[in-house]
Amino acid sequence: MNQPLKIALVALVLMSAAPQWLFAQEEGDEATEKVALDKRYENEIKALAKRPAVLTANKIFLELEPQTKQDLIKLTEIPSPPFKETERAKAYAAMMKEAGADSVWIDEVSNVIAKRKGRSGKKTVVVEAHLDTVFPAGTDVKVKAKGDTLYAPGVGDDTRGLTAVLAVLKGMERAKIETDADVLFVGAVGEEGLGDLRGVKHLFRPGGPKIDSYIAVDGHGISGITHRGLGSHRYRITFKGPGGHSYGAFGIVNPHGALGKAIYYFTADADKFTRQGIKTTYNVGVISGGTSVNAIPFESSMEVDMRSESPEQLAGVDKLLQAAVQRALKEENAIKRSGPDLTVEVKLVGDRPSGRIEPTIPLVQRAMAVSKFLDAEPKLSVGSTNANIPIAKGVPSVTIGSGGTGGGAHSLKEWWLNDKGYLGMQRIMLVLLAEAGMAE
Known part of the structure; x- marks a missing residue:
């Protein structure tokens, strides 16, 4: 046997015997990091995905696609420049109420919070997307469709995230999925630029609600997992x-x-x-x-x-x-x-603030396991998102995408394409249910 072939066969044997390794690529860096995916979380997600109510919710996400598109267009066309998110907040709160949340309110800084009570309520899990865009007042935010692609400032970052979070709430309501933990579905202000994460800073203020896990939805696709705060x-x-x-x-x-x-x-x-x-x-x-x-x-x-x-x-x-x-x-x-x-x-x-959530903790492992379950390669990264605040406080936190694909963020030519966008909702829901516990 020649030496190169022998080396290749040895490598195959070692790979089959070793735990599943996933490689994390840092944004802007060449260095990669080996992260082991614990089989327990793979099995947990596989079992969760087979639950009848989860399968029903997945079908509902597909049925909701036309309405989700209309929600995206409606919200995108409501200007939401830095420090002027009030009108979009009002519209989003109305959508959350209609979706069936137990209670919905707009707090002192204009965060939209929709609470869905859990069976025990011993924990609170947040699922959040941000309301603001980088574009100043007066920007033309009219959505233009070219084929299957939507073009408008802010259509992807993060208006698509808002509609994905809303669709998850709708799917869980219609499929009658109950969680053990309370879940807060949040549209947060002040993520961009000089907003300085003011919405999430308010959530984590002294005397604010106790939050046990935090899932931010920002960006697109189903591979990325931000677990380190830049x-x-x-x-x-x-x-x-x-x-x-x-x-x-x-x-x-x-x-x-x-x-x-x-x-x-x-x-x-x-x-x-x-x-x-x-x-x-x-x-x-x-x-x-x-x-x-x-x-x-x-x-x-x-x-x-x-x-x-x-x-x-x-x-x-x-x-x-x-x-x-x-x-x-x-x-x-x-x-x-x-x-x-x-x-x-x-x-x-x-x-x-900066910080790091170790990739071995359950939330990160669950996010990795869900990506793998959906046939996507998990990619761990560092980023500057709303999750920076809970990460810095040691609260288990990740930022994940909303599905589909897009580009041109922070430009007037921003676009989003519904390329199997429903997988984004499935991913958000599975990570949420694994964290919040799905009631029997």
Whole structure:
């Protein structure tokens, strides 16, 4: 027997004897991680999927497809820009009531919460999608169909997630599926951009509801499983001075000069710092200020984003930013010839915590087992989603897709295609039932 063939046969024997291994690919990384899928969870999902009520719900998801499409179009065409999600929240709450939730309410920050009582209510499991989109007020959100594909800003991220969560509620109601745990079906505000996860932060506020497991629905497909939170710090930094004529007031402090120095010092130091260790990123995304070419500006600002799944790395690059700002302030004030000193305002406008839920815990294992049961390859990843908050608090949490396929997220050409989208609802429901317990 030649050596390559011998090696291949040995590998086959080892694979058949070893536990089922699944490979997790980090977003933006080349490194893969071996994650063992415990056979217990595979068997649990297989048994759950055979239950008559579950099979009935699966048929209902198919029957609901035309209505689910109409729900998607209706919600997409209700603008939901950052901090202005109220109208969509009202519409979604009405849909949840009609679907048959035991109680539905809109909380103080405009989260929609629909409660479905469990048999014992000893646990509470959340299934959530976010109400907001990245698009500002005035954006044309009219849905356009080209063949089987729907085009509109926000149609996939995350309006499709909202309709998938709604369809799961409808399917469970019509199939008369009962859970042991209470289930909260949530449409959350503030997931995008400067919303800073404010909806989920409110859910986990001191004195808020006790939540035992958290399933966020964001993105498409049935393979992805986010179990690690990509933390971020976001700052708006504004240098302020008296401002004046470029000739007549020459010699006073110039905010643009300080801003330029701060950007240079920060990026130079951050570049060195982020070349080692866990992937950590930084970006100066917005700069603004000034009124005219012949006017010394009275203020100059920038918005900075830093990200890492390591709290230590995130704190480290943050420290470099603070040092660069103070150095720039000091140097700009040192070269003035007249007038008052420059001042700086450093405002934290985004703080998303990082963290990790181990892939061996039941929720992650169940999500992996469901993907495998539906003939999809589970892919574990890191991401910045609403699940960051419960992950950072040690609450079992994952983010999974809503089925179908799509693209162009955060662009005016965003699209979603119902390519076996019903599998998304089946997946969400199976993960939910495994976590919440299906009552006999």
